[in-house]
Amino acid sequence: MSNSNNPPGAAVATADASVSTPVLAFEDREFTLAEVDAMAAGLAATLAQAGVGAGDRVALMSSNRPEFVVAVRAIWRLGAAVVLISPAWKRDEVAHALAVTAPVYAVGDSPVLGELAPMLHLDDPVAPGTGSHPEPDPAGEAVLVFSSGTTGMPKAVRHTHASFAAAVAHWKAALDLTGADRMQIVTPPSHILGLLNIATALDCGAWIRLHRRFDLDAMLHHIQADRITVEMAVAPIALAIASHPDLESYDLSSLRYIMWGATPVTPSVAERVTARTGVGWMPAYGASELPVIACNPIDGARLDSVGKPVPGVEVRITSLDTGEPVGNGEVGEIQTRSASLMAGYLPEDATTGAFVDGWYRTGDVGYLDADGWLRITDRLKEMIKVKGFQVAPAEIEAVLHGHPDVADCAVFGEPDPISGEAVVAAVLTANPVTAQALTEYVGERLATYKRLARVVFVSEIPRLPSGKVLRRELKERHGRTSDE
Template structure:
């Protein structure tokens, strides 16, 4: 049973260690039991303390990890937490210069790469070593998650222990617990992964690691280990639905599937609901925190075009460009607050202030940069990122409206709409589409524009092999815009 008061995740790990031989982590042929995990985490914590690291407070010591997914990665992370350090998980795929920049920005006392994790036994403290108790408070830094940098220099998002504690508490309502088996199929440096991973650890379940995603490997592990929970991004759901042998795998053990981090088309949600047992839950929120919306797709099949209703404890509002709160039904920027909020951007007070909005009562909210509106039932519909809204001839055009029409074309598998400069209109929309066979762009443009309002009509339809995406599935619209402007589309 989860304690009533804030408890650090590594203290919860101590409690679960009493389960002895119950698996905590399955990584290929390696199985780490809860008792073994607790002992390994002690050894990692002491090894870090012996190097003079530890006893972190906000702004205190931090280690950085830029490595592939593995059991050793998790042992190191948990060991650092037990030693009182914060962790900066960095994207291994970033350039060496970017990794070095992020590690330096995080004030990391040490950067761990694959080589160190592959030889973890050589630097762990001796077998049987027990870590001393280190006081950890709810406002101490748990980790620094670096933004993708798709819109500029990556920023370190400081997430406190209280934010992860809130995720563990929410996990109780989502069926996580000692009998849960969670398949980890997204990178460990992404908050998308962590909002599922840490509830599993905090509530004593089992993690099954899939370092390199493929539809077949995913389905094999799901069937073999009777997986109950998974967090995926929309592009992974699409690949699974398109996998020819999907329906021959036994997925009846699934209780809940989750999705976040990128737009999840309603038609794809409907496919998952129809073909995959268990509930489907979409989370909408930011790594910075500031409120979450939850759509229980299985309970609200008529609301699949929305991202759901505010979660318990989340206060989500809509404001206009002047920072004034708007009434229900109005369109504007989404702002939110909740117990799960970042402390701020690391060493960037101006950037932190730039994403804060304060209510007339002085309550602190986080600005999402997303444009949306609530319907009459309190479900939030997202229209677009504020920066992606196309202003054409003085009218706001929301690319998602055009993309939803394109998704109904029988030959189109994926699409994205961006605004490009126009001398006549300021900006005008251009559509990029992915299809299995060559398309007549002029014909598709005509088909599309016949179904759009006059102000929405696209200038061009460009067929490409695949949309550029970040590692967690977000379409890199700036890349598409730059390609078109450069004449390389």
Template structure:
């Protein structure tokens, strides 16, 4: 690899290149981690702890059960659940059979589920009972033959598990009635598997481990093919990068609020922390901010990962500022832009930095991250990972110089080979540079900055306006809690900017905002329309959905 400018800003002792394949497969990573950390706690959820040894045993039982169904290497299995202890058991169990895991958002509509399951050719599914009624509606249109249903309290054990399941189903009425054929309860699958033989799958780095669907925020959801090799190489990179946050005695605790079906949590909170023996506290419902803070109070946590809206929400939840941050080393934000005002407030409250990283489902996900040793630069996505090249290109595939704005592209061993059963024309420049669809630029030191999503760019009288900039400015207003900016049609300008705002202070007025806009934004960047909302549409990981706002606007105008 060439001597890139960003190398000189790497944390001291961080390798420029890594050994791409520290493990022969994710099965190898899993088995070695379980053997090395056998007696340590791997995951915690709702107060229940599970050790590496227990994960090893339970996932083996689950793998044996899956093999008894006739499932074999290369078959696709969907896992559709929030953060529960069942997730790592099902995930690692499926990998041990050589299956390809199709991570599925539990909040998907039946239409979205049907598209994903049909596209991936899913033949088996592990689903939480709360969403089984959705599966019932579309099952006949899929190839799913094996249905394993779990309830929220299944892994909690004893009376607690029984009470949680009873409360969820009968008190909170969170489980709509459903009728599905040949359903196997998750706990029964584990019991049956315990008495069955298990045969280790013969898996290589080239085999597909995960089909990570893009979420559909930029059109029809597509499955990124992430191989065992992609995820192993990625794990080696971020293991190297996370060194400043990792204790030598293995006493760290990471807070896992992003759902594990999301690639960020799967790779960082899941694989990285599992392979380094770190305890992961899984938060089932991070939207319950009061409950989230109550849970945080129980632990001397050292690392927090999340998205901007999650960090912003915590900062505005009573009791958060009173938590014990003495063990905290820092927080890492991804999934969407971390706003400057949120990063500054986080450091002010916790005394530790909130650094921004960047990646995509298609890249396992991390491509860039700010240094975790104090060398982070606010407003940037940081530096490319070891063994990773990132560059900026124009629309014709010409590489641009530092300071010039274009599409961010990347190549490295963590980048997918392509989308599942899709025509991948246009996905790569010159057959090797993955096109992210994000507009950005590189500075002279090799730090990259995202300007915005290419498809979200707003054209105002021929000027390019990027929503991230508008949102960043408005979010700094002391009376604003959340903001989203989109372009709406205009007969004179082609498009004008409309902003949707959730108030932090109810005294905020439209006139006050307009004065603030004119003081902080040049004329063509000033929003022409303002709409106050009590909440903004978001994905399950808290990423604001501009697309949903655009669709609402289009429907209103029609």
């Protein structure tokens, strides 16, 4: 970045040519950096007239469109913070987000947001503006993004201009991203990964296509037509690519790699895509609280690890029993610290317990091997305790994904009077298969205490846009209580 104190994504590549070169595409239109900045300057002036200033918060609830990018940059020009609200959220969820963050104004295209807060609609015409803007306070808030909300109501994760700029720098280095790269965004940019991809691409002058919504054929078509060099895929997208019947008909040769994030890689799915396309994967690991934690190298990536901690991020493993640091090869909670770490949560009391001596508790379970490769086994809160043994749902899911008749699956625990908890698999089938056959399949490959107690066949696996399984929702729909 040319100036680490600039708003993330505002200190774009310094070459003069980048100002007049297209950097953003949407449907059949392209925008240069000069056009984006002019629109951002105009919107910033409109927001300033509405009373928005440095240190304020502005809610943004938008569908995938260029105006999302413009709005973020406009808010940052004012030294204000953008509160990202998912366009998929319903009224109660939006009301919760507004109550937690208390924004002074709102921008978006959602009628729900417009009913709950004074809002500038993204369809309203705004005249382009000009002029420079002061650098924001590095310690001031830049973005508030909501946690995944797999348990309880979502918390707002607070990033400063300095912490998010550090995350952009880490991501740029991890991806080896340059102005020659071409990317596309098919997932909601209101998620931390979507925003990080946009900010990083603009920071280094890369070209980026924003899609209105996810459509697998459109994504594959544009890899071929736009000569995309870096593709992002969370678990549902990876599954969809692997099972596409006409995948070989697309020319994906421009891709340097596909990045797999948000959840641990399912090797059988990744290998199936590589076998059909010749394109390799680059696993990476991050969180809303610390956007870039670890990443595989571009050359020599491996599917059994999320990579090594990126330069500038420290990782340690602590005992699940004592909380004390453990050695290489020992499984425990993954803890991190970095300049890119969040400032805290809202509500503020949610921050209690999130840190230990300056280290952020990720809630993920895993280990570092002797060479520094990090492996994630599961979420601490999702571990299933069977007869005193810790069972990782992700391990069993990886096995089930290898079965030819399984399209998708998720594993959770339920109370059991003998074992403490029992292992249950929710399975979406690609072809007819029996519960007994799946139980035997897992039993042949994993230890006895990891054996499936029950299989439930479902019509869908509920997931967040990031790909994370909503296990709580599965338990509510298909789990049994201790009284049953």
